[in-house]
Amino acid sequence: MDAPVLILDETDSTNAEARRRAEAGEVGPLWITARRQTAGRGRRGRQWGSDSGNLFTSLLLLTQKSPAEAAQLTFAASLAVADLLDRYVPAALVTIKWPNDVLLDGRKTSGILIESGPAPSGGLWLAVGIGVNLTQTPGDTERPATCIAEHLAHGVASAPTVDEAAKVLAETFGVWLDRWTTLGFQPILDAWIARTPGLHGPCTARLTNETLTGTADGVEADGSLRLKLSDGSLRVISAGDVFFGEAA
Numbered sequence: 001m002d003a004p005v006l007i008l009d010e011t012d013s014t015n016a017e018a019r020r021r022a023e024a025g026e027v028g029p030l031w032i033t034a035r036r037q038t039a040g041r042g043r044r045g046r047q048w049g050s051d052s053g054n055l056f057t058s059l060l061l062l063t064q065k066s067p068a069e070a071a072q073l074t075f076a077a078s079l080a081v082a083d084l085l086d087r088y089v090p091a092a093l094v095t096i097k098w099p100n101d102v103l104l105d106g107r108k109t110s111g112i113l114i115e116s117g118p119a120p121s122g123g124l125w126l127a128v129g130i131g132v133n134l135t136q137t138p139g140d141t142e143r144p145a146t147c148i149a150e151h152l153a154h155g156v157a158s159a160p161t162v163d164e165a166a167k168v169l170a171e172t173f174g175v176w177l178d179r180w181t182t183l184g185f186q187p188i189l190d191a192w193i194a195r196t197p198g199l200h201g202p203c204t205a206r207l208t209n210e211t212l213t214g215t216a217d218g219v220e221a222d223g224s225l226r227l228k229l230s231d232g233s234l235r236v237i238s239a240g241d242v243f244f245g246e247a248a
Contacts, residue, residue, distance in 0.1 A: 001174045001181075003029035003059065005166050012039040014058035015115055015129040021060055022117065022125035028060035033166040053135040054147070055165045059128040059173065062119050068222070070126055072185045073177070074100045074114050075192045075223055077128055080173035081110045082195055084132065087168060088159060089151040096196045098225055098242050102132075107146040109133045130169065134159045189223055198244030203227055206241040216244065 011017045011034045018032055037056045063070055078100040085094045085104060093105045102110040113129040133147035149159040160168065179187050193199065203216040205227055212235060217226040225237040 001029060001177050003031050003061070003170055003174065005031040005033060005057075005170050007033045007035070007163060007166060010034060010036045010038065013037050013129070014056050015113060015127045018058045018060040018127035018129075019115065019117065019125075022062075022119060022127070025120050026060065027062040027119065027121065027125070030060045031057055031166060031170050032060060033057040033162065035162055053162070055130070055132040055134055055162055055169070057130055057166050057169065059126070059130075059170075061126050061128070062121070062123050063126055064123045067116060067124065069185075070116055070124055071114065072180065072188065072223065073126065073128055074112055075185075075188050076176035076180050077112045077114070077130055077173065078102050078110075079176050079188065079191055079195065080169060081112070081130060081132060083172035083175075084165065084169050085109070085148065088148050088153060088156050090153050093151055094195070096192060097244070098196060098199065098219070099223060099239075104146050104148070104151055107144040108141065109146050109148065128173075132165060132169070134162070134165055185222075189219070189221075192223070193219065199225075201245055204243045205235075205237050206243075207237070208240075212237075 014032045014034050034056045036052050078096050081102040082094050082096060089104060095103045097103055100112045101108055109132065111131040115127045116124050119125040133145060135147060135149045137145050137147045176188060199216050199218050201216055203214060205212045212227055214227050214229040217228045219225055220236055225242060227235045227237055229235060
């Protein structure tokens with residue numbers, strides 16, 4: 001799927017801009033990119049650092065799928081970001097941490113937030129918000145972070161500009177979106193699993209009202225994490241902060 005890329009000098013957040021356009025009747029597909037955000041947001045309302053020189057972008061599109069199915073695009077988005085990173089850094093450094101944190105040498109380099117609502121024309125509008133640290137590493141992050149510029153592959157002179165990164169991400173995401181649309185979620189999930197270590201080892205999950213420790217036991221067909229507790233019981237986790245391996 002080819003979607004045009006609109007680049008703004010500044011906005012509050014690209015997801016908020018996508019929402020406004022969607023509620024006014026725009027259906028996309030359209031990438032909305034900002035050189036600077038004044039009110040970037042992450043999961044659970046967390047602030048997303050908006051350092052100039054990094055990528056802040058959202059894909060606005062309309063779907064007839066259910067909200068549960070639409071949520072599968074978070075996995076496609078993480079794969080698209082990983083493909084973007086592969087072009088500029090050693091591929092061996094790029095991994096995904098459940099469910100959609102894209103890591104570079106074990107440190108967070110991307111944030112993904114999907115929002116949705118009823119479209120005026122019917123169906124569901126989606127705002128697939130993606131932030132990628134290109135040249136700056138935010139200093140106020142909850143966990144260790146990094147950026148592309150700190151890990152350039154041999155022969156790569158510099159991290160991409162915002163304009164270049166926006167176009168590359170539109171390309172890589174379009175590939176996964178087409179596969180999801182035509183083939184369903186399974187090929188997306190298979191590719192995501194291949195990039196996501198830790199799905200069968202020590203794991204701690206911090207949920208809203210409790211913290212669980214056990215052994216990760218793979219994922220369900222919808223991508224939810226299976227966590228086997230010490231008493232042998234199984235919990236299926238659809239959202240939460242998860243730590244794998246020694247970090248658990």
